[in-house]
Amino acid sequence: MTDLTETVRSLVSNKRFSTLRDLFATMNAADIAPILSDQKESDLPLLFRLLSTETAAETFVEMSPAEQEVLIRGFSDTELKAVLDELFLDDAVDIIEEMPGILVPRILKAADPESRNLINELLKYPEDSAGSIMTPEFVSLSPQETVEEAIGEIRRTGLDKETINVCYVARADRTLVGSVTIRRILLSEPDQRIGEIADTNVITCQTTDDQETVAQMLSKYDLIAMPVVDNEKHIVGIVTIDDAIDVLQEENTEDIEKMAAITPSDRPYLETTVSSLFLHRIPWLLLLMITSTLTELIISHFTDKLSFFGPIASAMLIACIPMLMDTGGNAGGQSSATVIRGLSLGEIEFSDFFRVIGKELIVAVMSGAVLAIVNFAKMILVNVILYHYSGPDLVTYIVASITISLAILLTILVAKFSGSMLPMLAKKIGFDPAVMAAPFITTMIDVTSLLLLFGLANLILQRL
């Protein structure tokens, strides 16, 4: 990629435009876009003129909003119209939504009147709704048509549709009654009616449905497109699989960001400004820092009493705190990540609450026991190698080791329990489960593990 960027740069500076035109003709829009992004901004409109109209439109869609703005400002009205005519309407709407207000009237003016009306309609749907990602460019057939008539109609109008693989069957008032694949049409007799061969059991969504739900339905039912209907069951558009994949990938990124205590942003990393990165991260860091102040108060409170336990035990208790907290945080993070992912893939529902908690608790007992035993063995080994305690000191050391190992076991139980329960509860009460991930769970478990550690120390060590 980088080599081609250099090649293009030198071809531009040597004004070898016909070579550039031939080069671009062998390439795909998705590969041309990143190369153009690396060129001088002022060369962009010039370079665009070397692309075929179709490739130009496809490449335009792949550019960043900032670059699209430069291009729109650089285009003549005729060029802008040529690109707009080639764009699918859903892409045009996405682009217009990102443009500064001052450019929008010029863009709308360049669109033909029919597209302009449709674009204006699409702009009204709420962000992240099915309406906002659908396109009105689908093939609509009448149930009374014959297969032969339908093929004729597809031949006449198909070029402007985003997909002809699935056609939708609607009455004259646009009420959706079924769908029929182009495959089915081609395999049927020319005089059969579309209504006879259509599949009436068609999966639809509403304009106001959440885009993530719609994308997951496309994935679940292995669909290439899904019709979007309004409240009166009139078909108003379709959501195509390529847009659904983009939505799924965006939602995955959002989940990962939330799980890492970052407010999601919708731009690629390298296009995000430093101040935007900062603003998306600092609130969570601050919140979590302030929250973990609680651990300071707990430790301050107990350190006063540590002298009761004698120097060996109190040093051991202090020294084990980070290990205890990390282990608890990791164990809780495993559970919460698993449950959050299961919820977002629809593999886990709230009705599975007790099954999930049950499973996690058994895993917690198993993991906690292994970790506690390994920790105890390690502490004994450390004494053999480093400390060589004996007599009453050895007894204190062993009892303190047991106390710490028990604290690990109990911390793992609490960690796995809250790590699996909190995301499900969050979902139930309408919050995003992804915020109940490692950073939050860790802070919560820090406090719990300290209370468990000092509580156990009070119970066990004070009896020595």
Add this chain to the structure above:
Amino acid sequence: MTDLTETVRSLVSNKRFSTLRDLFATMNAADIAPILSDQKESDLPLLFRLLSTETAAETFVEMSPAEQEVLIRGFSDTELKAVLDELFLDDAVDIIEEMPGILVPRILKAADPESRNLINELLKYPEDSAGSIMTPEFVSLSPQETVEEAIGEIRRTGLDKETINVCYVARADRTLVGSVTIRRILLSEPDQRIGEIADTNVITCQTTDDQETVAQMLSKYDLIAMPVVDNEKHIVGIVTIDDAIDVLQEENTEDIEKMAAITPSDRPYLETTVSSLFLHRIPWLLLLMITSTLTELIISHFTDKLSFFGPIASAMLIACIPMLMDTGGNAGGQSSATVIRGLSLGEIEFSDFFRVIGKELIVAVMSGAVLAIVNFAKMILVNVILYHYSGPDLVTYIVASITISLAILLTILVAKFSGSMLPMLAKKIGFDPAVMAAPFITTMIDVTSLLLLFGLANLILQRL
């Protein structure tokens, strides 16, 4: 969903089979499968007989391997053959790969000879390769054919193909020369040659390519299917978008699991056994627990010297450890999650190394400064409310607060630097960047932050 499960259960126990048949006829395979999963295992073969052949095959694909095994054992040879005939070959191969060896000969025997040979070929491709997810059921046209002949051929053979939306143009020796959409064919004149209307600039992958790379290419180029070629450029199959989505979702789940210190498994949560959950989690918990033992040694080493700093400062240093570690871990986790996701979406390349590190360091300075200042302000406030130190004690308190705040600033710098650098280095040397996520980064930063804290204390507090 749960209500329908109950309804089906009571219909089964009342032997209302014709009602069940009518009910299933209105439903989609993706919705029938989970309901059947909740029925008694012994009823499964019976319930399958109520589905139409096509729905039965589609539902079969959606069931878990364990349920598929029950069904295959329960099917007569004729029933098994009927389901196999309806399956696409790539799905058949996926199912066979999950079955115990003893069932495989019976399944292969039920397939027709041609399918059996193709299945045997597909079974040879390595796991997670393009070859293992492709299907050989695509439409292949000759460049010499006319559009009319091609339409005739599609009508004759299209029913068995996984997609007819894109047809592939190959010479007699199967060398791929281009692709042509059904849309393009329908919109062309009947006497045009396929070779003339085909797009020769076709994006392909190799049988041995990684399935994730292939799935991302389908998404990047907005393709519905991608041809898979062997070393001699012969087309051997296609990867379709529905399988690509499944691969993308699986890989996303794997990334999230690795980022939460879990060895990935490929089964849905509720179908995973407790012992499998345990085995996928315990190695990382153990490894990280043992690694964080290092923090115990550091604290033990320094607590001996804490008395130099006086009681106020030493208590403050001990108490702030969890807060310091959590804040560092969260900051590092933010950077690593962002970079890991950027790498896996292809938004960040290794060549962006210095740009990424530069950005992260600026964000680190900004975040570190804010967190250090807020922490200092908070500590002053705590003194006003809780401790009321004055005179030399107040000086010690303020100097210790400054020490801790500086440790936060430096920890954030190290955290963001290593959180962004390590995933990129891991990728460069061929490891999965996702293992360089929060749990690993946290453990590493724990050690660093302790060394920074005690180092600064030595430098600053000892001068008091």
